[in-house]
Amino acid sequence: MKAVPKRVDHEQRRRQIGEALLRIASTRGLQSATMREVAAEAGVSLRLVQYYFHTKEQLLVAALAYLGEQLTDRVSASIRALGPVTPRTVVYGTLTAALPTDEESVRLTRAYTGFYTLVFSEPELGERHGATYPDKLESLLAKQITLAQEAGEVASDVDPVLTAAALVALTHGLGSSVLGGQRDGAAALRILEYQLDRLFSGNRPG
Amino acid sequence: MKAVPKRVDHEQRRRQIGEALLRIASTRGLQSATMREVAAEAGVSLRLVQYYFHTKEQLLVAALAYLGEQLTDRVSASIRALGPVTPRTVVYGTLTAALPTDEESVRLTRAYTGFYTLVFSEPELGERHGATYPDKLESLLAKQITLAQEAGEVASDVDPVLTAAALVALTHGLGSSVLGGQRDGAAALRILEYQLDRLFSGNRPG
DNA sequence: TTTTATTTGGTACGAGCGTATCATGAAAGC
DNA sequence: GCTTTCATGATACGCTCGTACCAAATAAAA
Numbered sequence: 001m002k003a004v005p006k007r008v009d010h011e012q013r014r015r016q017i018g019e020a021l022l023r024i025a026s027t028r029g030l031q032s033a034t035m036r037e038v039a040a041e042a043g044v045s046l047r048l049v050q051y052y053f054h055t056k057e058q059l060l061v062a063a064l065a066y067l068g069e070q071l072t073d074r075v076s077a078s079i080r081a082l083g084p085v086t087p088r089t090v091v092y093g094t095l096t097a098a099l100p101t102d103e104e105s106v107r108l109t110r111a112y113t114g115f116y117t118l119v120f121s122e123p124e125l126g127e128r129h130g131a132t133y134p135d136k137l138e139s140l141l142a143k144q145i146t147l148a149q150e151a152g153e154v155a156s157d158v159d160p161v162l163t164a165a166a167l168v169a170l171t172h173g174l175g176s177s178v179l180g181g182q183r184d185g186a187a188a189l190r191i192l193e194y195q196l197d198r199l200f201s202g203n204r205p206g
Numbered sequence: 207m208k209a210v211p212k213r214v215d216h217e218q219r220r221r222q223i224g225e226a227l228l229r230i231a232s233t234r235g236l237q238s239a240t241m242r243e244v245a246a247e248a249g250v251s252l253r254l255v256q257y258y259f260h261t262k263e264q265l266l267v268a269a270l271a272y273l274g275e276q277l278t279d280r281v282s283a284s285i286r287a288l289g290p291v292t293p294r295t296v297v298y299g300t301l302t303a304a305l306p307t308d309e310e311s312v313r314l315t316r317a318y319t320g321f322y323t324l325v326f327s328e329p330e331l332g333e334r335h336g337a338t339y340p341d342k343l344e345s346l347l348a349k350q351i352t353l354a355q356e357a358g359e360v361a362s363d364v365d366p367v368l369t370a371a372a373l374v375a376l377t378h379g380l381g382s383s384v385l386g387g388q389r390d391g392a393a394a395l396r397i398l399e400y401q402l403d404r405l406f407s408g409n410r411p412g
Numbered sequence: 413t414t415t416t417a418t419t420t421g422g423t424a425c426g427a428g429c430g431t432a433t434c435a436t437g438a439a440a441g442c
Numbered sequence: 443g444c445t446t447t448c449a450t451g452a453t454a455c456g457c458t459c460g461t462a463c464c465a466a467a468t469a470a471a472a
Binding site for chain 2: 029113168171172173174182190194195
């Protein structure tokens, strides 16, 4: 079967090629990520890309999976960096990690946006991958907000579900504005933190 | 020179073709709006599209202008529909009009998103058009929030600029989630109105 | 009516795309 | 050692894209 690869590690090769695609997607855009460009970026021949990914869609799906890994890695690292795990640090860490503030996050959000817009025109890709990231994010945040309410950190009259959805949408919108060149990452972070500070100020604003 | 067009009204023809492109952009996506597809959708020959728009970029720029008209028309209609012009109605009307809730707004936001993402990869188009819509929107909303503060409708300690930016980004993010099929327009509207209601509730939430 | 400029149609060209095909070197199994 | 399978390479095919070219109608001007 596939007991031991003969010469090279298949998974490593696939990853090498998939990451080349992500690199292109985050610099020249996903529509520039042709099979030939990916091959050149990965330093291999076109035939090799076809060998490991019989079709382009398979390549895209694999690259999207790799991107998902990097994204969740970054989020958990961001939460960890904020010290003890509390509802507040989870919410801050999760959302600020998704904002394109430094070089790595710009890369990730650019690539992610590319896939997101691709799904607009090719819905099969999203179904094949089942990428319901935002939904899980929202329910996670809603739970954290509820916990924060019980701890008195968030006013008791806020609706956790509606607020969590708004925060995710806000973060997404801010990310788009940064990628679109409307403002820089620091400004976006300021806007997001302002909203979070207002939310986590207990019963009174300010 | 071009005193009187001989047979047909040039501007009308250009509009006919431009709207055909918008129709394609809002259904099959902007990447499906090839010159041939636009010609077929407009019911004219490919040569005619080339005649009125020497290059595809000119066609895109013109269509973007038409889209802008329709967008501002919809916003002012939405404001007018909310009754007397107050800061509150202006803010509600502007933002809810930008949300894909009915068929028309879905069409508009789909087309708008197509152009927005196109600018990601072709920044020249945005520069050529100078489409700094969001910036103007934010300053307009910031001013309205300031007015609402003076009228006591909004808590005096909110930052109008940061809040306006957040509202625009929130609306954009919500629109994306609707277009991405994550929720429907009604749910997005509920989330937005919840935030607006909290903002316009004076000094206390609820 | 003849001329001329404007408006329309049909078609071809060159480039880039995803994909398929043919061919070859190198390791594994008998 | 020979054969079979895996891994890689070079190249070709069919398609679609934006654009360019050639030609024919038709309305305005003379």
